[in-house]
Amino acid sequence: MAKLKLAVIVGSARKDSINGKLAVALSRLGSSAFEASFIAIDDLPLYNQDLEANWPVSATRLKHEIAAADAVLVVTPEHNRSIPALLKNAIDWAARPYGKSSWRGKVVAITGTSPGAIGSAIAQQHLRVILGNLGALVMGGEAYIGLKPNLVDKAGDVPDESTRGFLQAFIDQLAELAGLLARRAA
Numbered sequence: 001m002a003k004l005k006l007a008v009i010v011g012s013a014r015k016d017s018i019n020g021k022l023a024v025a026l027s028r029l030g031s032s033a034f035e036a037s038f039i040a041i042d043d044l045p046l047y048n049q050d051l052e053a054n055w056p057v058s059a060t061r062l063k064h065e066i067a068a069a070d071a072v073l074v075v076t077p078e079h080n081r082s083i084p085a086l087l088k089n090a091i092d093w094a095a096r097p098y099g100k101s102s103w104r105g106k107v108v109a110i111t112g113t114s115p116g117a118i119g120s121a122i123a124q125q126h127l128r129v130i131l132g133n134l135g136a137l138v139m140g141g142e143a144y145i146g147l148k149p150n151l152v153d154k155a156g157d158v159p160d161e162s163t164r165g166f167l168q169a170f171i172d173q174l175a176e177l178a179g180l181l182a183r184r185a186a
Contacts, residue, residue: 003033003034003035004033004034004035004070004071004175004178004179004182005034005035005037005068005070005071006027006030006034006035006037006069006070006071006072006073006174006178007036007037007039007068007069007072007073008023008026008027008036008037008038008039008072008073008075009038009039009041009072009073009075009087009090010023010038010041010075010076011074011075011076011077011083011084011086011087011112011123012076012077012084012086013041013042013086017077018077018113018147018151019075019076019077019112019113019120020075021151021152022075022111022113022145022151022152023038023073023075024152024156025152025156025158026073026075026111026167026170026171027073029158029164029167029168030171030172030174030175033171033172033175033179034071034171036073037065037069039062039065039066039090040058040061041062041086041087041089041090042086043058044056044059044062044089044090044093045058045059046089047092047093047096052096052097056093059093059094059096062090062093062094062102063093063100063102066094066102066103066106067102069106070178070179070181070182071106071107071108071109071174071175071177071178072107072108072109072136073108073109073111073171073174074087074108074110074111074112074127074131075111075112076110076111076112076120076123076124076127077112077113077114077120077123078112078114078116078119078120078121078122078123079123081122081123082122082123083123083126083127083130084123087127088130091103091130091131091134095134101134101135103131103134103135103136104134104135104136105137106136106137107137107139107174107177107178107181108131108136108137108138108139109138109139109143109170109171109173109174110124110127110128110131110138110139110143111124111143111144111145111170112124112144112145113145113146113147113151114147115147116146116147117146118146119144119145119146119147120144120145121142121144124142124143124144137177137181139173139174139177141170141173143166143167143170145163145167148160148163
């Protein structure tokens with residue numbers, strides 16, 4: 001079977017984002033099952049229904065990239081005990097126009113890290129509610145990754161064996177779920 005298509009969305013646009021590094025590490029861990037592509041979300045205008053009359057090119061690209069994927073991996077920090085505005089904006093664009101959401105029926109896995117003791121647990125919980133409400137098939141289980149020094153090394157690998165094993169099981173679960181649904185749809 002051909003590799004599954006994985007769309008990766010990072011909830012931070014920061015150049016040295018640890019969540020960006022974690023997303024790269026996860027895509028590497030899942031490379032036997034997935035062909036990963038990273039979706040840019042920092043070029044989207046702030047969502048405003050008035051803009052739907054002249055649909056932005058960047059929003060069209062976002063919708064097409066999500067629609068073309070077998071699964072979506074969202075890796076996000078937590079901002080003020082919720083999701084970053086950048087990520088919420090992308091979710092809103094992909095959900096519009098009404099009745100044409102790119103999220104409906106899409107397999108989505110959520111994880112992230114932050115310096116706090118609970119990783120990005122509250123942001124992940126908020127994402128589960130939002131994406132579930134939009135009809136996404138949010139993968140069960142929790143993947144709260146506490147930020148440790150050298151969580152991801154310069155090569156994009158996870159040096160800690162325990163953390164790497166946990167992340168491998170997480171991405172494998174996503175591959176299994178996405179593969180099952182892809183086979184049923186075929």
